[in-house]
Amino acid sequence: MELTDNNKGRRDFLKKSTALAAGAFASPVLVKAAENDERIAALFEKIPLQLQVNGKAYQLSTEPRVTLLDLLREQLHLTGTKKGCDHGQCGACTVHVDGKRINSCLSLAVMNNGKKITTIEGLADGDKLHPMQEAFIKHDGFQCGYCTPGQIMSAVACIKEGHAGSAEEIREYMSGNICRCGAYPNIVDAVMEVKKGGKAL
Amino acid sequence: MINFDYIRPSTAKAAVDARTKKAASQFIAGGTNLVDLMKRGVTAPESLIDINGLPLKQITADAKGILIGALALNSDVAEHALIKSKYPLLAMALNAGASAQLRNMATMGGNMMQRTRCTYFYDTTMPCNKRQPGSGCGALKGYNRMHAVFGASEKCIAVHPSDMCVALAALDATVHISGPKADRKILFSDFHRLPGDTPELDNNLQKGELITGIHIPANSFNKNHYLKIRDRASYAFALVSVAVALETNGNTIKNARLAMGGVAHKPWRLVKTEQWLAGKQLTKETFTAAATMAMEGAAGFGYNDFKIKMGKAAVTEALQQAAL
Numbered sequence: 001m002e003l004t005d006n007n008k009g010r011r012d013f014l015k016k017s018t019a020l021a022a023g024a025f026a027s028p029v030l031v032k033a034a035e036n037d038e039r040i041a042a043l044f045e046k047i048p049l050q051l052q053v054n055g056k057a058y059q060l061s062t063e064p065r066v067t068l069l070d071l072l073r074e075q076l077h078l079t080g081t082k083k084g085c086d087h088g089q090c091g092a093c094t095v096h097v098d099g100k101r102i103n104s105c106l107s108l109a110v111m112n113n114g115k116k117i118t119t120i121e122g123l124a125d126g127d128k129l130h131p132m133q134e135a136f137i138k139h140d141g142f143q144c145g146y147c148t149p150g151q152i153m154s155a156v157a158c159i160k161e162g163h164a165g166s167a168e169e170i171r172e173y174m175s176g177n178i179c180r181c182g183a184y185p186n187i188v189d190a191v192m193e194v195k196k197g198g199k200a201l
Numbered sequence: 202m203i204n205f206d207y208i209r210p211s212t213a214k215a216a217v218d219a220r221t222k223k224a225a226s227q228f229i230a231g232g233t234n235l236v237d238l239m240k241r242g243v244t245a246p247e248s249l250i251d252i253n254g255l256p257l258k259q260i261t262a263d264a265k266g267i268l269i270g271a272l273a274l275n276s277d278v279a280e281h282a283l284i285k286s287k288y289p290l291l292a293m294a295l296n297a298g299a300s301a302q303l304r305n306m307a308t309m310g311g312n313m314m315q316r317t318r319c320t321y322f323y324d325t326t327m328p329c330n331k332r333q334p335g336s337g338c339g340a341l342k343g344y345n346r347m348h349a350v351f352g353a354s355e356k357c358i359a360v361h362p363s364d365m366c367v368a369l370a371a372l373d374a375t376v377h378i379s380g381p382k383a384d385r386k387i388l389f390s391d392f393h394r395l396p397g398d399t400p401e402l403d404n405n406l407q408k409g410e411l412i413t414g415i416h417i418p419a420n421s422f423n424k425n426h427y428l429k430i431r432d433r434a435s436y437a438f439a440l441v442s443v444a445v446a447l448e449t450n451g452n453t454i455k456n457a458r459l460a461m462g463g464v465a466h467k468p469w470r471l472v473k474t475e476q477w478l479a480g481k482q483l484t485k486e487t488f489t490a491a492a493t494m495a496m497e498g499a500a501g502f503g504y505n506d507f508k509i510k511m512g513k514a515a516v517t518e519a520l521q522q523a524a525l
Contacts, residue, residue: 047207064207064249067236087237088303100276100305106236107306110207111229111251154302163301175435176300 047110053078054122062109069093069104072119080120080149084178091177094150094157095119101157103176120149123156131199132156135190143181151177155191156201164195202239206248213379213411216252221381221409223248228411230272231306233299234315242325243316243332257310257413260284266418268377271310271411275365276301278309288417290446293427294368300436310412313366313376313392316403317359317466318438319348330356331400338400346504347438350512351465357400358502361393361467362438368427369415370468371444371460377414380407389415393467400466422446422458426523429462430515439463441511443519452483459495464512471495471516483524485517492516 046061053076062071069086072078072095084092086105093105096118123130132152135141142148154177158164163173170191171184179187194201206223210216220226226248229235238244257270260281267288269278278284279295299307321327321339328337340348340358348358366389374389393404406412424447431437442462448455457478459471474495481487492513499509 063204065202065204065239087240088233091300091302094302101302102306103233103302106233106303108207108229108232108236108249111232111253158301161301172435173301176302 049110049113051109051112051114052116054118060109064108064110066109067105068095068097068107068109068112068117071109072104072117078119078121082146082149084147084150089178090147090150091154092147092150094153094177096153096157099157099160101154118153120153123152130156131194131197131201132190135194136187139186139190139193140183141187141190142179142183147177147179147181151179151187155187155194158191159195160201164191167192202236203242203245205246207251208248209251209254211254213255213257213413216250216255217379217381217409217411219248219250220411223250226250228252228314230308230311231274231303232311233303233306234311238316238323241323243323252411266416266420269309269415269417271377271413271415272308274305275299275307275309275312276304279304287419288372290372290422290425290427290444291365291368291417293425294364294442294444297427297429297439297442298364309365309415312363313404313412313415315362318362319359320344322359331359331396331403334399334401341502344504345502347440347463348502348505349465350499350501350505350508351461351469352395353466353500353502354396354398354400356398357396357466359396359400359466360463361403361465362463363468364427364429364439364442364462366393367442367444367460367462367468369417370470371446371458372417372420373458374418375416376412377416378406379411379413381409384413386416390468390470396466403466420446421448421456424449424523424525426519428515428519428522430511441508441515443515445519445523447478447520447523449483449524454478454481454483454487459491459516461495461512461516464499464508474516485521488517488520488524491520 047064049060049062051058072081081095082092084090088103088106093103094101095104097115132155158173164170167188170188208219210219225246227246229249229251257272259270260273261268262283275295279292285292319340321329322331327339330338338357349360369389375386376389376392378385394402426445429439429442431439439462444460446458457475459475461469474491478491495516496509496513501509
């Protein structure tokens with residue numbers, strides 16, 4: 001909310017300063033500049049946004065250019081979701097929106113108004129890890145760990161969608177998540193084990 | 202990313218009105234391509250018109266075929282029971298595109314509107330007639346491995362990146378459009394353009410027009426295959442792709458549809474080869490002869506010369522796979 005007030009302050013300042021300038025000199029150029037400033041002020045307007053993230057409701061406001069990824073990390077401080085390529089090519093930013101996995105780096109936050117978001121922070125039940133998190137540890141499904149939150153979110157969705165029927169199918173439907181350490185065989189093993197375990201995810 | 206105004210209309214009419222009134226505006230649906238282009242500074246709209254609130258997500262069968270709303274998700278269409286059973290070519294092409302995450306965001310209309318992945322188009326320090334008309338084509342004498350072998354011009358040799366569109370072109374789909382003056386329908390094959398002297402225009406939509414749906418006519422194609430050849434096993438754009446739909450009676454082809462992706466500025470329908478295939482037998486000789494005919498007139502630009510040989514092999518293989 002503090003940010004919104006700052007924004008309002010900035011807009012008021014722009015209005016006052018340009019009105020003053022236009023009044024003082026009344027030059028057509030400055031009057032034109034005042035109109036431009038007003039347009040700039042409008043562009044920086046924040047848009048109200050309601051989200052439910054990991055079961056908790058949030059009333060937020062954001063500039064339209066902010067992605068869901070940046071909003072999660074920088075406004076809500078949920079930094080488990082990683083920024084990898086920031087262009088939808090690596091999958092590190094994968095979250096669930098209304099139960100579907102998406103790349104949060106390519107989704108504008110304002111386009112998710114009223115939706116339910118699940119991030120890696122929302123998978124565990126208190127100290128009890130989610131079966132997919134357990135399986136990644138057991139099968140050593142990572143080395144550096146940077147892609148892991150995205151891999152795990154994608155893996156949970158992969159099973160829920162019914163696309164984890166074989167190692168081959170898992171590789172195809174997990175292809176949107178890149179692991180530069182090359183932990184792929186172990187990731188496939190982890191997904192297969194959770195699938196075979198048959199637990200509700 | 203340069204900031205912009207954001208509006209969220211709830212009817213197609215309001216969306217079309219806003220798009221018509223605001224000069225530097227664009228529609229946004231899934232955003233998977235547009236947000237990327239805005240981050241890279243390739244495009245910088247002053248207003249985004251979010252159309253996700255419009256009631257255009259339905260998939261409805263009618264007596265003449267199936268109507269897919271422009272906002273239906275690529276993943277939902279690929280998993281739809283009727284699409285899988287009656288239009289399997291479309292499901293195959295959709296599943297060959299992008300990743301599971303992107304297919305959960307990308308819409309049918311948005312897929313049609315995606316821009317080329319030509320690296321010169323994406324790199325704002327390079328000349329590109331599509332991005333900046335008159336600046337030249339960096340790819341023409343540059344690193345053009347991904348580029349067109351059909352229908353290119355001196356101004357632009359980029360290819361359309363979609364898999365879905367290749368299947369829709371093959372299946373004789375029709376595009377439903379809402380506009381400021383009237384609604385209209387155009388054949389899918391007439392939707393995208395060749396570059397000619399105006400490569401900045403990807404398609405034949407007029408200012409303010411909005412895609413509302415795609416209709417695919419019912420068909421009797423009993424043998425379908427979408428073959429995609431790319432640099433890795435999954436999640437990469439096509440070097441060459443082939444969509445095949447055949448209606449056969451025993452060993453005889455009654456009716457054929459054939460289109461290629463990754464080879465031109467638009468999905469490349471091979472009408473002459475389709476007509477030649479009618480009445481032929483399902484044999485290796487037929488497929489090879491069809492592939493030779495399909496690649497007639499193909500011309501490379503150096504690094505993409507391999508696509509001519511690859512295209513012939515791909516058409517042969519796709520026909521063979523369909524015939525199995």
